[in-house]
Amino acid sequence: MKSLDQIWVQNLSLLTGYSLLAGLIFLGARSERWRSAWRRLKGDTVGLISFAVILVYLLIGTLESIAVPSASGSRSLLQQLTRSIPQETSYAAPLASTALSLSDPKPLKSRHLLGTDALGRDTFVQTLRATRSALWIGGLTSLIYIPLGVLLGMMAGYYKGWVDDLVQYVYSTVAAVPEILMLVSILMVLGKGLGSMSIALGITGWVGMARLIRGETLRQVERPYIAAAKAMGQSNWKIITRHLLPNVMHLVLIKFVLGFSGLVLAEAVLSYLGVGAPVGTASWGTMIDASRSELSREPLVWWNLTAASSALFVMVLALNLFGDSLRRAFDPKQGA
Amino acid sequence: MFAYLLRRLFFFIPIVFGVMLLTFVLFFVVQSPDATARRVLGQKATPKSVENWLHNRGYDKPLLINHTPGKPWHDSLFIHQMGRLATFDLGTSDVSGRPLREVFAQGVLPSLLLTLPAFLLSIALGVGLALYLVFIRNAVVDLAASLFCVALMSVPVMVYVIFGQFVVAQVLNYFPAFGFELSGWSTPKFLLLPVVLMVVSGLGADVRLFRALFLEEMGQDYIRTARAKGVSTVQVLMRHVLKNGLINLITLVVASLPFLIMGSLLLENFFGIPGLGNVLFTAIQAPDFAVVQASVFLGSLLYLGGLLLTDVCYAWADPRIRLQ
Numbered sequence: 026m027k028s029l030d031q032i033w034v035q036n037l038s039l040l041t042g043y044s045l046l047a048g049l050i051f052l053g054a055r056s057e058r059w060r061s062a063w064r065r066l067k068g069d070t071v072g073l074i075s076f077a078v079i080l081v082y083l084l085i086g087t088l089e090s091i092a093v094p095s096a097s098g099s100r101s102l103l104q105q106l107t108r109s110i111p112q113e114t115s116y117a118a119p120l121a122s123t124a125l126s127l128s129d130p131k132p133l134k135s136r137h138l139l140g141t142d143a144l145g146r147d148t149f150v151q152t153l154r155a156t157r158s159a160l161w162i163g164g165l166t167s168l169i170y171i172p173l174g175v176l177l178g179m180m181a182g183y184y185k186g187w188v189d190d191l192v193q194y195v196y197s198t199v200a201a202v203p204e205i206l207m208l209v210s211i212l213m214v215l216g217k218g219l220g221s222m223s224i225a226l227g228i229t230g231w232v233g234m235a236r237l238i239r240g241e242t243l244r245q246v247e248r249p250y251i252a253a254a255k256a257m258g259q260s261n262w263k264i265i266t267r268h269l270l271p272n273v274m275h276l277v278l279i280k281f282v283l284g285f286s287g288l289v290l291a292e293a294v295l296s297y298l299g300v301g302a303p304v305g306t307a308s309w310g311t312m313i314d315a316s317r318s319e320l321s322r323e324p325l326v327w328w329n330l331t332a333a334s335s336a337l338f339v340m341v342l343a344l345n346l347f348g349d350s351l352r353r354a355f356d357p358k359q360g361a
Numbered sequence: 362m363f364a365y366l367l368r369r370l371f372f373f374i375p376i377v378f379g380v381m382l383l384t385f386v387l388f389f390v391v392q393s394p395d396a397t398a399r400r401v402l403g404q405k406a407t408p409k410s411v412e413n414w415l416h417n418r419g420y421d422k423p424l425l426i427n428h429t430p431g432k433p434w435h436d437s438l439f440i441h442q443m444g445r446l447a448t449f450d451l452g453t454s455d456v457s458g459r460p461l462r463e464v465f466a467q468g469v470l471p472s473l474l475l476t477l478p479a480f481l482l483s484i485a486l487g488v489g490l491a492l493y494l495v496f497i498r499n500a501v502v503d504l505a506a507s508l509f510c511v512a513l514m515s516v517p518v519m520v521y522v523i524f525g526q527f528v529v530a531q532v533l534n535y536f537p538a539f540g541f542e543l544s545g546w547s548t549p550k551f552l553l554l555p556v557v558l559m560v561v562s563g564l565g566a567d568v569r570l571f572r573a574l575f576l577e578e579m580g581q582d583y584i585r586t587a588r589a590k591g592v593s594t595v596q597v598l599m600r601h602v603l604k605n606g607l608i609n610l611i612t613l614v615v616a617s618l619p620f621l622i623m624g625s626l627l628l629e630n631f632f633g634i635p636g637l638g639n640v641l642f643t644a645i646q647a648p649d650f651a652v653v654q655a656s657v658f659l660g661s662l663l664y665l666g667g668l669l670l671t672d673v674c675y676a677w678a679d680p681r682i683r684l685q
């Protein structure tokens with residue numbers, strides 16, 4: 026019965042994440058600025074293609090995040106769908122019919138499109154499954170650093186004075202500590218896991234967002250609409266949430282997309298530092314890290330590095346290109 | 362201007378204090394001084410020797426505030442360390458016992474040998490490519506170049522390093538892929554690959570940034586005037602765009618200057634270059650609190666120095682800006 030509970034918790038948190046995203050898009054869709062940006066985005070081929078690629082990754086990550094009951098407790102929907110692919114005992118080259126061993130090449134149970142890893146798991150399936158780690162780290166971290174950065178940035182820019190001094194003090198301090206020290210220490214305290222990686226990246230990551238939003242807020246508060254809102258006697262809190270927030274929200278969206286790619290890349294570095302995804306969780310970072318020893322093997326094992334880094338590269342590329350398209354769509358004056 | 366700089370310098374004191382406090386907390390939450398002592402002294406250490414080790418380094422004091430009755434509140438580890446650092450007494454390494462002044466002095470040169478050529482090369486290459494893109498102004502080339510830049514930015518550093526080391530060491534069998542030697546012609550041999558990787562991994566972002574800078578300059582009124590006078594495109598680019606763009610560029614990159622001394626944490630570690638970045642990296646993993654604290658202290662001073670330099674640069678480049 027316990028495993029059934031876990032399945033529910035996992036699926037519900039996934040559902041919550043998606044409803045949150047839908048809510049934000051719904052809120053944004055009401056403003057004229059977002060709608061005209063959408064119209065411009067529809068004419069942007071590169072933007073649409075990269076968006077489609079991101080949606081494919083999102084689909085794969087979702088399949089891996091949905092838990093279904095199985096004989097041994099629970100497994101992901103993606104595992105369920107790929108259960109016909111057998112597990113070998115060790116490395117096998119792409120499409121080879123025998124295991125990768127010079128002395129004793131045993132025949133394999135089946136051919137594998139991208140070969141298998143050290144434990145004999147299909148590389149293609151592992152690469153697909155690792156999408157989940159990337160998406161969860163990017164998503165959870167964004168959930169932490171965006172509200173923090175936006176709120177502090179807006180408060181600093183709106184209230185000015187000692188609030189501004191305090192916020193600037195805190196982010197200057199955080200920015201002056203080497204990021205790697207922060208990440209490694211926080212992760213050593215919290216332990217390995219996608220959640221603690223997100224917390225660590227969130228704590229170090231909000232500085233850029235706060236800086237950006239503070240600058241934009243300083244510009245916005247000079248505009249007449251804020252003076253009008255103040256003259257009508259609206260409370261500070263209302264001005265911040267009803268007037269300022271919608272006017273900086275497009276910057277948040279752009280930074281979210283571009284920042285997401287940075288977070289996905291950071292996961293690979295964390296794996297090298299030995300504080301990456303926990304054992305048993307497929308991730309591109311751990312696959313790339315493992316390939317350092319695989320490349321010096323004889324015969325050479327290159328497919329794990331190629332598969333993981335290609336999947337990572339295409340995702341980051343799509344995110345970067347889509348972020349650029351968003352920026353162009355929201356700010357057509359700025360040109361290329 | 363002088364008053365402004367002085368005020369900024371005073372503002373830096375609480376930041377450095379905050380950085381040190383944060384480092385201290387981060388570090389001692391991860392590992393207590395007791396555990397460090399046991400690790401350094403080995404399994405067979407007697408409780409007495411552990412106590413001695415801690416006492417010699419002052420690690421037996423309370424961490425932040427001394428609550429023991431009869432002792433002053435400030436007789437604590439953190440406050441003692443801060444007092445030491447305030448006089449730039451860096452102390453000695455917890456693990457090797459070497460004086461840190463010596464360790465850092467030794468690391469500066471390898472770090473600079475890696476970062477300085479990479480920095481200069483990437484600026485020269487970035488500016489050149491960006492100017493070329495602005496010069497030809499061709500939609501197809503622009504699209505291809507921007508795709509290429511984004512592609513360069515999207516490759517993880519790890520992949521650059523693993524792939525680079527693999528190609529150089531195992532396929533080309535050409536020059537050493539790991540290690541460092543500070544003597545004559547072997548130094549550039551060791552540094553070639555890391556410098557190339559550092560330039561390539563940063564090039565995409567640089568070209569995009571510089572190109573945006575130059576394009577903004579191209580839209581200015583004085584460019585239209587120059588063109589109306591009949592100045593050729595090349596001359597407009599060299600005389601006006603490059604000159605005015607460079608001012609903005611300098612203010613942008615000057616903040617990263619102090620970091621050249623610190624070296625590149627990851628690259629130095631990947632390639633076994635004994636620079637300051639590697640010193641900090643190994644100290645984080647050792648863990649060696651004395652080294653981490655002193656590195657972070659010096660690093661935060663450099664970071665703040667970069668901020669100050671940027672302000673001064675802005676005022677120097679644009680006389681309309683007054684620092685008050």
